[in-house]
Amino acid sequence: MLNFGRARTQARGTRNMPFSGMDYADPKRKGNFVGKVLLAAALTALCIIVLKQSPTFNSPSPFSIRETGVTHVLVTGGAGYIGSHAALRLLKESYRVTIVDNLSRGNIGAVRVLQELFPEPGRLQFICADLGDAKAVNKIFSENAFDAVMHFAAVAYVGESTLDPLKYYHNITSNTLVVLESMAAHGVKTLIYSSTCATYGEPEKMPITEETPQNPINPYGKAKKMAEDIILDFSKNSDMAVMILRYFNVIGSDPEGRLGEAPRPELREHGRISGACFDAARGIMNGLKVKGTDYKTPDGTCVRDYIDVTDLVDAHVKALQKAVPSKVGIYNVGTGKGRSVKEFVEACKKATGVDIKVDYLPRRPGDYAEVYSDPTKILRELNWTAQYTDLQKSLQVAWRWQKSHRDGYGSSQVMSS
Numbered sequence: 201m202l203n204f205g206r207a208r209t210q211a212r213g214t215r216n217m218p219f220s221g222m223d224y225a226d227p228k229r230k231g232n233f234v235g236k237v238l239l240a241a242a243l244t245a246l247c248i249i250v251l252k253q254s255p256t257f258n259s260p261s262p263f264s265i266r267e268t269g270v271t272h273v274l275v276t277g278g279a280g281y282i283g284s285h286a287a288l289r290l291l292k293e294s295y296r297v298t299i300v301d302n303l304s305r306g307n308i309g310a311v312r313v314l315q316e317l318f319p320e321p322g323r324l325q326f327i328c329a330d331l332g333d334a335k336a337v338n339k340i341f342s343e344n345a346f347d348a349v350m351h352f353a354a355v356a357y358v359g360e361s362t363l364d365p366l367k368y369y370h371n372i373t374s375n376t377l378v379v380l381e382s383m384a385a386h387g388v389k390t391l392i393y394s395s396t397c398a399t400y401g402e403p404e405k406m407p408i409t410e411e412t413p414q415n416p417i418n419p420y421g422k423a424k425k426m427a428e429d430i431i432l433d434f435s436k437n438s439d440m441a442v443m444i445l446r447y448f449n450v451i452g453s454d455p456e457g458r459l460g461e462a463p464r465p466e467l468r469e470h471g472r473i474s475g476a477c478f479d480a481a482r483g484i485m486n487g488l489k490v491k492g493t494d495y496k497t498p499d500g501t502c503v504r505d506y507i508d509v510t511d512l513v514d515a516h517v518k519a520l521q522k523a524v525p526s527k528v529g530i531y532n533v534g535t536g537k538g539r540s541v542k543e544f545v546e547a548c549k550k551a552t553g554v555d556i557k558v559d560y561l562p563r564r565p566g567d568y569a570e571v572y573s574d575p576t577k578i579l580r581e582l583n584w585t586a587q588y589t590d591l592q593k594s595l596q597v598a599w600r601w602q603k604s605h606r607d608g609y610g611s612s613q614v615m616s617s
């Protein structure tokens with residue numbers, strides 16, 4: 201918890217209290233010492249009286265009690281890109297939000313933005329904890345009255361997952377088990393799970409429906425599929441309401457410019473296409489490398505389905521509102537329209553106003569030609585459809601944030617370009 205830091209400082213202060221005078225049997229100092237003890241006792245008593253009279257002394261934290269009409273959502277990974285946007289939307293809709301994040305990849309700056317927007321007591325709390333620490337997670341669940349969990353926290357780079365698969369199975373699969381066990385133990389009845397189109401692997405037929413067989417081809421997709429399987433097996437004998445959302449490629453940022461995507465610089469090499477385009481536009485990278493121009497697609501480059509983060513979090517809120525006890529809903533969250541990498545790069549050039557240098561290289565092993573969703577089911581059952589489908593506009597919004605946050609959440613200086 202953020203205030204853990206404060207508690208630790210206080211404890212250290214207590215340990216350092218100067219008791220050294222007791223080491224000496226100096227009669228001249230004895231009266232002085234008794235006086236000090238009496239003064240300390242009087243001050244302590246005064247503090248207790250003042251504290252007891254304060255309106256918050258006897259009342260428990262609003263996060264620990266269930267309140268009629270208030271839905272308390274635990275947002276894991278809420279300091280990250282998608283989780284912070286989801287937390288913002290939930291807070292705007294009057295949900296009570298607890299963010300749990302270990303800040304391994306997220307930004308405390310994003311949490312601060314949210315705290316500044318929603319400073320009222322009982323709206324937002326941040327707990328810094330690792331979901332791999334089952335004891336800590338269990339403590340969080342025992343001290344807070346959650347109604348629902350949106351489980352975003354994960355490591356989420358396909359390339360990295362092939363280099364360090366165990367990290368992915370641990371962080372995604374094993375940590376989901378920890379969250380699920382705590383939910384079951386503490387009677388939390390609704391789970392919205394962040395899954396991915398990477399669980400489908402290389403489907404033979406496009407578009408991808410929820411019935412498309414899942415044959416993931418990398419540890420990231422496999423770890424997410426295993427987490428889905430655990431959730432599905434558990435839900436067979438549980439009254440938990442479960443929604444599994446399989447996102448396609450997420451882009452964009454808060455249209456009001458408060459939040460953005462700010463991955464750690466060291467993850468740049470594993471990065472996603474929008475980050476790579478922006479880095480090239482800012483001159484951080486020497487142009488953009490497009491791998492593969494001979495795919496069986498209209499312009500030879502890969503085709504993907506880009507979903508704006510504002511639409512994505514809207515799907516989460518709809519999923520939360522329509523979650524039914526003892527039922528599992530599985531939905532693709534995409535636009536249903538594939539865009540080629542070339543199209544994406546052109547949109548990025550227009551959005552940034554920078555004529556990004558592009559190098560066309562041979563194919564990268566493991567990339568598949570086309571991936572796009574069939575979003576019919578989510579429209580039919582949750583009444584959700586993507587609204588922000590203009591690629592250039594989504595990128596323009598994201599670029600505005602990137603330009604004014606040269607060092608991500610580290611600073612907010614306006615870039616000249």
Ligand SMILES: NC(=O)c1ccc[n+]([C@@H]2O[C@H](COP(=O)([O-])OP(=O)(O)OC[C@H]3O[C@@H](n4cnc5c(N)ncnc54)[C@H](O)[C@@H]3O)[C@@H](O)[C@H]2O)c1
Nearest residue numbers: 277279280281282301302304305306330331353354356450
């Ligand atoms: N971004 C995409 O295009 C995309 C596509 C499909 C699915 N997803 C899924 O969406 C979710 C969010 O992705 P994102 O792009 O916002 O990633 P992100 O890296 O920006 O956010 C993930 C957050 O989880 C936190 N986290 C990681 N491990 C943790 C742990 N052990 N304990 C506590 N916190 C931990 C990180 O610190 C970070 O703040 C992930 O589950 C990801 O797999 C993302």
